[in-house]
Amino acid sequence: MHDSTGEKVFYAINYIVLGVIGLICLVPLLHIIALSFSDVHAVRSGFVTIFPVDWTIEAYDKLLQGSNVIRAFINNVIITVFGVVFSMFFTVLAAYPLSKKHFYARRFFTLAIVFTMLFNGGIIPTYLVVKSLGLTNSYGALWLPGLISTFNMLVMRTHFENLPDELEESAKMDGCGEVRYLMSIVLPLSMPMLATLTLFYGVGYWNSFFNVLIYINDTSLYNLTTLVQQMVQSQSILQEINNAISTQEQVELTPQSIRSAAIVILVAPMLVIYPFLQKYFVKGVLLGAIKQ
Amino acid sequence: MMRRTIFIGMLVMGLLLTGCSYIKGGGSSKKGGDHDFTISFYDRGVIPKDAGSPEDNTWSKWIIENSGVKPKYEIIPRWESLSKFNVLLASGDEPDVIQEYSGEFKEDLYRDKQIIPVDDMIEEHSTFYKELLEKYPALRTAGTKSDGKLYEFGNIKEMSPFGTLFVRKDWLDKFDLKVPETIEELNHVIQVFSEEDPNESGEDDTYGLAIWEGQIIDQMFQNVNWVLEDGKVIKDWDRLQAATEFKKNLYDNGYIYKDFLTDNNNEKQKQLFLQGKVGVVTGRINTMADYQFYKSFRDNNPEAELIPIAFPETEFGQFSPLAENPIQMTTVVTSEAENFEAIMKYIDFMSSTSTTKALLYGFEDEHYEESEDGCPVIIDEEKFENDVSWTIDYQMISAKIELGECASLKNQLDPDVPVQKEFIDILEKAEELYITPERPLPWISHREHMPLFPKELNTINSSVWDAMNEKITKAIVSGNSYSVEQAIDEAKADWMKGDGDQLEDWMEEWYEENKDDALLLDDFYEQFTN
Numbered sequence: 001m002h003d004s005t006g007e008k009v010f011y012a013i014n015y016i017v018l019g020v021i022g023l024i025c026l027v028p029l030l031h032i033i034a035l036s037f038s039d040v041h042a043v044r045s046g047f048v049t050i051f052p053v054d055w056t057i058e059a060y061d062k063l064l065q066g067s068n069v070i071r072a073f074i075n076n077v078i079i080t081v082f083g084v085v086f087s088m089f090f091t092v093l094a095a096y097p098l099s100k101k102h103f104y105a106r107r108f109f110t111l112a113i114v115f116t117m118l119f120n121g122g123i124i125p126t127y128l129v130v131k132s133l134g135l136t137n138s139y140g141a142l143w144l145p146g147l148i149s150t151f152n153m154l155v156m157r158t159h160f161e162n163l164p165d166e167l168e169e170s171a172k173m174d175g176c177g178e179v180r181y182l183m184s185i186v187l188p189l190s191m192p193m194l195a196t197l198t199l200f201y202g203v204g205y206w207n208s209f210f211n212v213l214i215y216i217n218d219t220s221l222y223n224l225t226t227l228v229q230q231m232v233q234s235q236s237i238l239q240e241i242n243n244a245i246s247t248q249e250q251v252e253l254t255p256q257s258i259r260s261a262a263i264v265i266l267v268a269p270m271l272v273i274y275p276f277l278q279k280y281f282v283k284g285v286l287l288g289a290i291k292q
Numbered sequence: 293m294m295r296r297t298i299f300i301g302m303l304v305m306g307l308l309l310t311g312c313s314y315i316k317g318g319g320s321s322k323k324g325g326d327h328d329f330t331i332s333f334y335d336r337g338v339i340p341k342d343a344g345s346p347e348d349n350t351w352s353k354w355i356i357e358n359s360g361v362k363p364k365y366e367i368i369p370r371w372e373s374l375s376k377f378n379v380l381l382a383s384g385d386e387p388d389v390i391q392e393y394s395g396e397f398k399e400d401l402y403r404d405k406q407i408i409p410v411d412d413m414i415e416e417h418s419t420f421y422k423e424l425l426e427k428y429p430a431l432r433t434a435g436t437k438s439d440g441k442l443y444e445f446g447n448i449k450e451m452s453p454f455g456t457l458f459v460r461k462d463w464l465d466k467f468d469l470k471v472p473e474t475i476e477e478l479n480h481v482i483q484v485f486s487e488e489d490p491n492e493s494g495e496d497d498t499y500g501l502a503i504w505e506g507q508i509i510d511q512m513f514q515n516v517n518w519v520l521e522d523g524k525v526i527k528d529w530d531r532l533q534a535a536t537e538f539k540k541n542l543y544d545n546g547y548i549y550k551d552f553l554t555d556n557n558n559e560k561q562k563q564l565f566l567q568g569k570v571g572v573v574t575g576r577i578n579t580m581a582d583y584q585f586y587k588s589f590r591d592n593n594p595e596a597e598l599i600p601i602a603f604p605e606t607e608f609g610q611f612s613p614l615a616e617n618p619i620q621m622t623t624v625v626t627s628e629a630e631n632f633e634a635i636m637k638y639i640d641f642m643s644s645t646s647t648t649k650a651l652l653y654g655f656e657d658e659h660y661e662e663s664e665d666g667c668p669v670i671i672d673e674e675k676f677e678n679d680v681s682w683t684i685d686y687q688m689i690s691a692k693i694e695l696g697e698c699a700s701l702k703n704q705l706d707p708d709v710p711v712q713k714e715f716i717d718i719l720e721k722a723e724e725l726y727i728t729p730e731r732p733l734p735w736i737s738h739r740e741h742m743p744l745f746p747k748e749l750n751t752i753n754s755s756v757w758d759a760m761n762e763k764i765t766k767a768i769v770s771g772n773s774y775s776v777e778q779a780i781d782e783a784k785a786d787w788m789k790g791d792g793d794q795l796e797d798w799m800e801e802w803y804e805e806n807k808d809d810a811l812l813l814d815d816f817y818e819q820f821t822n
Contacts, residue, residue: 044588046563066340082311089304124382131383140315183301214379219335219345219367230337230369256559 029267035260036060043257059261069265072224076206079223083143083205084198091153091197096182098153099160117150127214141215142208149204152197159193160186199277206270228262327364328634330387332377336370338682351651351683359641361634363389381406388629389638391622391688398444398624399744402437407624409441417636420644424448424691430819433811434619434741445639446621449692451820452700453722455508455613458573461597463490471601478572478604479541485571486547500547501572502561504585508574508613510535512603514734518742518799525736525803527787527796529780531608532764536776540768553765568593577722578616580681580704583715590711600718602725612726612733617740618820619811622688639689648690652699654680667698693820729817736803737812743802745795752791759786 030050035043039054047053063069097103098110121129126145135141163186171181187194209225216222335346343349347365356362366387368376374397380386381401390407392398401407414422425432428448435444459471463485472478482500484490491498503509510516515535519528542548549561565573566589576582577600590596603611625635641647653660653668659676660668670676692699702719705712725731735742745753760783767779787793 041588041591044563044585045566045592046560047567067337068341068345078314082307082314085304085307086311089308123379127379127383131385135315136385138315143311143315213369213372214376217367219347226369227337230335230371 032260032263035257036264038257040255040257043255043260059255059257060265063258063261063265067227068220068222069224069227069262071220072222072227073265075221076223076225079139079142079208080202080205082139084201086143087147087149087152087201087205088194088198091148091156092182092187094148095153095156095160096186099157101161113150113153123214130215136215137217137221139221142205142211146211149201152200156190156193156197159190163189195277199274202273203270224262224266228259228266231259231262327362329361329389329629329631329638330364330366331389331638332368332387332391333365334370334373334391334685335367336685338684340678340682343679343682350679351686354650355641355647355686358647359638361637361641363634363638384628386626386628388626388631389635390624390626391685393620393622395621395740396744396750398621399437400747401624401626402443403747406627407443408627408629409443410445410625411442413625413632413636414442417633418640420640421445421636424643428619428693428819430619430811430815433809433815435621443624444621445623445643445689446619447643447687447689447691448619449616449690449699450696451618451727451816452578452616453613453719453726454576454578454616455506455511456575456577456600456718456722456726457508457512457603457613458575458598459601460485460490460571461599462595463571466490471599472604473602474604475538475606479538482542482547482572483545486545490571491568498569498571499549499564500570501542501574502549502565502570503552503555503558504562504565504573504575505558506574506576506614509539511611511613511734513538513606514608514611516734516739518736519734520736525799527792527799529784532783533776533780534606534608536764536767536779540776543768544771553768565589566592568596574613577701577715577719579701583701583705583712586715586718587711590714598718600722600725602731610731612728612731614739615727615733617738618693618816620688620740642686643689643691645691645694648687648692648695648699651680651683651686651690652692652695667703670704727821729814729821732813732817735813737810738816741811743799743806743810745798749795749798753795756787756790756792756795759783759790 027050031048034048034050034052036059037052037055037057038048039056040058042048042053094113098106098113100106103109120126130136130141130145133140133144135144167185168181171185176184207225208223209229212223212226333346339346339349344352346367352365364387366380373392374394377386377390377392377397386406390398390401398407414425431446431448432442435442435446437443459481464471464481467484467488467490469481469484470477472481484500486498486500487496489496489498513531513535515528515531517528517532518525519531520526539548543550543552549555549564552558552561555561561570561573562585564570566585568589577586586598589598603613623639625632629635649668653670654676656662656668657671659672659680660670663669697703700719702716705716707713707716733739763779763783763786766774767776
């Protein structure tokens with residue numbers, strides 16, 4: 001079907017405007033990348049816009065030598081990879097039974113689980129609970145309390161529900177067990193949805209900052225997000241007024257070039273992974289939205 | 293098909309089990325373990341990787357070896373210190389000794405009875421710190437709380453300049469202007485710098501004034517909220533009006549960077565200054581990083597000459613910018629602490645002259661050598677940078693005053709290097725201009741020693757403060773449609789509505805009761821200047 005000229009013009013203008021807006025969104029990121037590759041003096045004097053001035057990798061050098069960036073990065077990877085594996089594993093195990101209509105107390109369990117979405121204990125009670133479980137200062141505190149995101153689990157459950165019953169019946173007729181059915185038929189068919197949820201969990205774990213801050217005491221276990229936050233944090237005027245900072249320490253801000261380098265290292269993995277999972281993501285957003 | 297399933301299954305199981313190994317039953321080892329007590333320590337990301345980690349590094353090892361006690365350092369991220377402390381306190385995990393700059397936070401600890409008085413500890417176990425208290429009575433006054441007992445330990449140093457009003461002398465000379473001594477003269481100088489193209493770029497790209505650091509304009513007008521008039525402490529409005537009109541004038545005429553109110557960390561204005569586009573700048577001269585900033589400026593502008601000048605005289609008097617707080621209370625002992633002897637030994641050690649010298653300069657012949665005038669001189673810059681430059685968080689109770697001038701920034705600079713000599717001259721001139729009771733600090737005490745409102749009044753204070761600020765900001769940026777008088781009138785109304793008069797009453801009462809005992813401005817000039 002051919003578009004009329006009017007429609008062609010419309011699409012063209014649409015693409016151009018949206019494209020320009022999209023590129024504009026990139027500018028701050030390009031600026032930070034440029035800062036990280038520019039000479040310290042140029043950065044301080046404000047000569048850098050979106051291209052590096054006096055190209056140098058000194059900032060990255062200093063960063064890698066002078067601070068625990070590599071270890072923090074590895075910690076980040078550990079937290080994310082294992083966190084995602086744990087979360088996905090248990091989310092599947094939770095969603096699958098809940099999707100079976102013949103599950104005995106299905107409604108009760110579903111309601112009980114949804115209830116947790118509405119209420120939250122608050123920081124201090126949660127901390128006390130985690131502490132009483134002996135999980136402080138270990139990654140368990142990051143993985144276990146938030147192991148299954150109820151929202152994600154419900155999305156998964158809806159998707160499982162939407163698989164045709166006939167599929168299960170015919171598999172059962174051929175003597176397929178429950179576990180085998182789950183692993184060989186249901187999961188492969190749900191790949192787009194699984195990829196999307198993996199991405200959601202992954203980004204969540206990659207960016208975990210506040211939890212690391214309050215639960216982890218050992219600096220060797222810090223993740224990159226917290227490390228970068230330390231560097232990027234700027235003192236607010238209010239802090240200065242309230243004398244929460246001493247005059248001497250107001251200067252211990254990390255140079256902007258190093259801060260930018262740290263931000264680039266933090267953001268890069270996510271930027272790299274997103275395009276690959278892009279196609280799943282687009283399909284996945286619509287999942288759970290349509291019920292057959 | 294089956295094999296692939298089993299393979300995936302094993303992979304997942306393997307990952308799960310490996311992950312489980314990261315879930316150690318951590319928890320905190322407050323009691324038990326081989327340490328004498330626990331103490332908080334900031335992590336601000338400055339410790340070089342090779343030196344170790346915040347909890348265990350070359351200096352913490354040195355301290356344990358030489359002090360005779362074994363502290364365990366609980367690491368607190370510097371910029372989230374209050375949230376972390378609150379979580380630890382709520383769960384009973386707090387360290388025995390807390391070191392934190394925020395006065396309000398320590399006041400809250402006192403009010404919630406989470407810290408204990410230290411008079412007995414000092415009496416029974418202390419050597420050096422006890423002597424310091426005798427020598428510098430202000431140290432005791434500053435750490436005493438409203439029940440008359442001593443709660444806080446602190447560090448003590450000479451009062452040196454911090455905020456500075458800089459002017460480009462080369463631009464003054466170019467237009468045959470003299471150093472401005474009144475507000476009118478200052479305004480005139482700023483106008484000339486803004487409009488008459490002093491950097492000869494052919495474009496209208498210069499600014500009369502830029503803010504590199506802090507609220508120096510407000511300090512110039514004594515716009516500090518609470519002032520002494522006729523022997524009583526009152527809430528000031530006149531100075532607020534004068535300061536706001538000054539800022540409005542700058543904004544309306546384009547003499548200052550348009551977005552100066554939202555310039556985060558003054559980044560943009562700092563850059564403008566470094567690019568040589570600013571004539572008057574409110575800055576700071578307190579640490580090596582400030583020197584580096586000055587050096588960048590000189591590298592970019594080799595013919596420029598920057599000098600500090602005294603605050604111009606105003607109708608309210610002539611003042612000086614914020615100076616370093618000579619007495620800083622930092623350390624308190626929490627209610628669960630037990631090993632008082634060890635804690636006191638640690639504090640004595642950390643405040644002692646030899647430790648202070650080591651933390652500031654490193655070790656003799658390795659990092660520094662003694663010179664004829666008695667102060668250490670750094671011999672190996674790079675080694676110093678790697679080994680010693682990051683010890684700031686260990687200096688929270690250092691008695692730098694015992695080292696005299698040797699502890700100042702001046703001593704870290706080398707007069708044989710021209711740029712460093714310039715900066716030394718600036719430091720000396722600033723000392724002469726700003727550390728004198730003839731041009732006093734604008735507050736009734738040092739800013740960091742102003743009294744703290746009780747909890748109930750704190751909420752009132754923040755909300756009226758916000759309301760006032762809103763009106764002031766509006767007055768500055770709204771041009772002709774909203775005048776400063778209007779803003780002040782409306783702010784006064786908001787103040788009354790928001791129960792600001794309760795704050796006034798409390799302040800008046802506080803001053804009446806405490807004016808003889810508390811640390812007020814005169815005490816600082818008496819005890820900390822020569």
